[in-house]
Amino acid sequence: MREKVKPEEMAEANERAPACSTCFEVPIGPIHPALKEGIRFTFWIEGERIRKVDIRPGFMHRGIEFMGTKRNLIQVLYLAERICGICSISHPLAIVQAVEQAAGIEVPPRAQYIRVIIGELERIHSHLLWAGVAAHELGFDTLLHYVWKVREPVLDLLEDLTGNRINYAIPIYGGVRRDVPPEKYPVLKNALRYYRSLVDDFVNFFLRDPSIEARTRGVGVLTREEADSLCAVGPTARASGLRKDVRQDWPYFAYPDLGVRAITPEDMGLEVQGDVYDRIVVRLLEVVQSIEIIERCLEEMPDGEIIAFPKVAALLAHLKKAEGEGIGRHEAPRGEVIHYIRLQADEEAPVVWKVKAPTYSNLMPWYPMFRDQEIADIPIVAASIDPCICCMERVQIVRGGREETLWKEQLLELSWAKTRRIVRGLGPSHVTRRASRGGADERR
């Protein structure tokens, strides 16, 4: 019933010839339901080294923008919330800005502070989630369970404040739907104190651990120039030394009051190398930064209204009359989210709605990151930009005419075995760069 692939397209696919005569092809993925972009990687491998990579997203494209232009703006808000399951508030925070700009809606200051608080709490939980995933990819499952255990309190806190662990449904055009009342401040402050007390542990576990350093230093390097020309965003760009952060560059909500600065590894006194290690550094520092931002919000937050249109019907009527266009940008845990929206009078649905998620911008930077890396480093390099890692569902190896299928567990086993080799071969006292760069060659 569907059309077959056209001949010219087949020719195009065949043109993707191996990068060298001794290379073989390793497709990884596709699939995964949690992210807008379920992804398939095809690697051309020579020995242990990746010589070329091809990336194909789109297995989970749901046509959300198309659906959005068939619904009224309130429905679109909740649809936007469902674009991403992990950083579910990032898209609503961007679309409310776009619509408020297009329709000329003033937002009460207190609401802008509450948006910041929820957004930063989400950054804490998202970065912790990532840290756990990264530990798992490297084969430190104890660390994974520890990190995810300490992530629970922030989810509980979000549930306490918003009613939900994920999909908080807090922002609405013209404000927020639920206040953070003063009697909740002690709970919030307690949680922040708890996370502050954990920072030293995290630095010890992640940054001072010789085997983690050996597995991540010099791995998946993205240079400053590449990050700039490929338009990387979020911690991926900042770990390469670019001070790029929407909260700083193009401030919104209450961020101008809080004076947020983009964080790079230099802030910890390290030289920027743009590798996976640096991405861990940046995310850890950002957890600390988020704690500070929320503490300041609690001190400085003014009293007052939290919503411009308390009645949804009045809001809908206002939106129906509105005409104009707007852009909304938000620094999500993974980087810049941007929404462009165009409204027409007497139309309930937006005429144009364009959404960009951070992984969309970090797609191109993946290419240089994978270049000349080892197969065993694929999981951690892929995870380092913080996409949805579950696309590592399986690996199919085509070698000559013979096909064998490697499941996700086997790929992870490769990664874990490499960590074990490093841990065995090098005592904790003498970590060297040799381990990550030349481990495989040595073995041969």
Next chain:
Amino acid sequence: MRAEEVLAALRGKLGERLRNPEVRAETVGYRRLRERECLWAEIGREDLLEAVRTLKELAPLHISIISGADVGDRIELIYHLGVGYGTETGEVMVNLRLTVPKDDPVVPSLCDILPGAQTTEREKIEFLGVEFEGIPDTRKLFLPDDLPVHPWRKDEPELAGYVRRTVAWEEKGDEGKGEA
């Protein structure tokens, strides 16, 4: 970077060919007020590369997205570019609007100047049927390889039929899959 500087640089290069430039400024913040700016302008497709090159020379350049729409017999593209990231309130959002006729939807590709534009250009190829001159990779990115329609085109005669066929196919469940 201020929007006025960006506007002056673009005017210097393009002159009258930069149509309807408009600086939209907003004051943000409550305790520390900051001015945040957007520049909106229309250009012709023949001036696109020159405009983007000018912006690139001016300050660090980031392409957020190209948004697009079917507006009757033409296709409209808006290039949302961030100019001058790296300092507080230092970024100006430059939104360059251009339209191309549907029977000749060709636009020069930005990939030579800004390789990071490739993802969003490839997306416009499959969703709107725009062609980019000089783009290194034209394969589908988000849509199935065998999808015969451009979903954001409003006049695609095949689109409605395609949606019907897909839905019918899904409703058949496992039986239908064999035929697909």
